[in-house]
Amino acid sequence: GFRPASRIASVGVSKILQIGAKAALMKREGLPVIILGAGEPDFDTPDHIKQAAKAAIDAGETKYTALDGSPALKQAISAKFARENGVDYAVDEITVGTGAKQILFNAFMATIDAGDEVIIPTPYWTSYSDIVEVCGGTSVLVPCSAEAGFRLQAEQLEKAITSKTRWVLLNSPSNPSGAAYSAADYQPLIEVLLRHPHVWLMVDDMYEHIIYDGFDFVTPAALEPRLKSRTLTINGVSKAYAMTGWRIGYAGGPKALIKAMAVIQSQATSCPCSVSQAAAITALNGPQDFLKDRQESFKRRRDLVVSRLNAITGLDCRTPEGAFYTFSGCAGVLNKVTPKGKTLLSDADFTDYLLEEAHVAVVPGSAFGLSPFFRISYATSEAELIQALDRIEKACADLK
Numbered sequence: 001g002f003r004p005a006s007r008i009a010s011v012g013v014s015k016i017l018q019i020g021a022k023a024a025l026m027k028r029e030g031l032p033v034i035i036l037g038a039g040e041p042d043f044d045t046p047d048h049i050k051q052a053a054k055a056a057i058d059a060g061e062t063k064y065t066a067l068d069g070s071p072a073l074k075q076a077i078s079a080k081f082a083r084e085n086g087v088d089y090a091v092d093e094i095t096v097g098t099g100a101k102q103i104l105f106n107a108f109m110a111t112i113d114a115g116d117e118v119i120i121p122t123p124y125w126t127s128y129s130d131i132v133e134v135c136g137g138t139s140v141l142v143p144c145s146a147e148a149g150f151r152l153q154a155e156q157l158e159k160a161i162t163s164k165t166r167w168v169l170l171n172s173p174s175n176p177s178g179a180a181y182s183a184a185d186y187q188p189l190i191e192v193l194l195r196h197p198h199v200w201l202m203v204d205d206m207y208e209h210i211i212y213d214g215f216d217f218v219t220p221a222a223l224e225p226r227l228k229s230r231t232l233t234i235n236g237v238s239k240a241y242a243m244t245g246w247r248i249g250y251a252g253g254p255k256a257l258i259k260a261m262a263v264i265q266s267q268a269t270s271c272p273c274s275v276s277q278a279a280a281i282t283a284l285n286g287p288q289d290f291l292k293d294r295q296e297s298f299k300r301r302r303d304l305v306v307s308r309l310n311a312i313t314g315l316d317c318r319t320p321e322g323a324f325y326t327f328s329g330c331a332g333v334l335n336k337v338t339p340k341g342k343t344l345l346s347d348a349d350f351t352d353y354l355l356e357e358a359h360v361a362v363v364p365g366s367a368f369g370l371s372p373f374f375r376i377s378y379a380t381s382e383a384e385l386i387q388a389l390d391r392i393e394k395a396c397a398d399l400k
């Protein structure tokens, strides 16, 4: 029979995908399920970006490209880092992969030996620890409370560092919490890292362009030049430009690391898709004004969801600085009883109840390493959000 490798023994199919599958099945059976689980913008890829891809096909850009990104795309990324982040990465300090997910995979695969530790604040995007496990490393999860803004604190970082720590992985704005680190939030963490030269910093800036209320986005490599030589700055076009399906992610980092990552990529995918690279060049070099309109639209939805959630007894939602998720506390509904007589003992019980009785699919905090919470993705229409929140409100009112 089939025997899977031990490296995937502890890596299951994510809870997010399981809920998505169950919700999709219910929908096929004719139930009016609203899915607030998707991690992608509901907007379409802008037209000028699509046109660039069509032109690339017609121009015959249909062959293998340079291993970790075409020179033109690396140039566009270098210009992006300088223009938007105030950080200088030369083209040989830049790598392009098949989504930021492959960048993460390349980086861990290229640097982690058995027993090496990666510090990951929770709540976190669970792929982080799953990729670390697949690469033979150990994830050191550090819970960050809502009171601390779901942000890692300097004392926590100091305590989590051991001689085996290889990386600290920070994500701002965060999936699932939407929390972001300001320069002042980063500073104490940077000071800790400067005292521990063996620890490298990986930052995932994927949601950089989905940020609200004038929040001043910063990336650590720009804040502290002394840390730049051991920082990998990850970003991508998936969320900002509504290009999840094109599969282009990238990173800037020290040359030696970038070269090591290319070794992994060369044996996995050879290069990112040529046509998608052409589209990404246009995304980065082209007009950026539509980002603002989309941001406005996301902000209206965020405000709607946060205010509706906070008006519901038992729920408590912090206002996120960015991304398109709310991560709401649900301690106040635990130990209550559903109309069918089931006692809600955990956030997963609550989200099961919402799916089965209110036909709203959301993801429990346990899937992101912090309970009792649940995540809503508000990358969907306001009409659908209002309907979903009406149902959540009624479901909570029905609890005894």
Ligand code: PLP
Pocket: 039, 098, 099, 100, 101, 102, 125, 171, 174, 175, 204, 206, 236, 237, 238, 244, 247, 248, 249
């Ligand atoms: N980083 C974070 C925090 C994400 O939420 C996601 C997607 O959900 C990614 C990275 C992956 O992005 P990509 O589509 O570039 O692989």
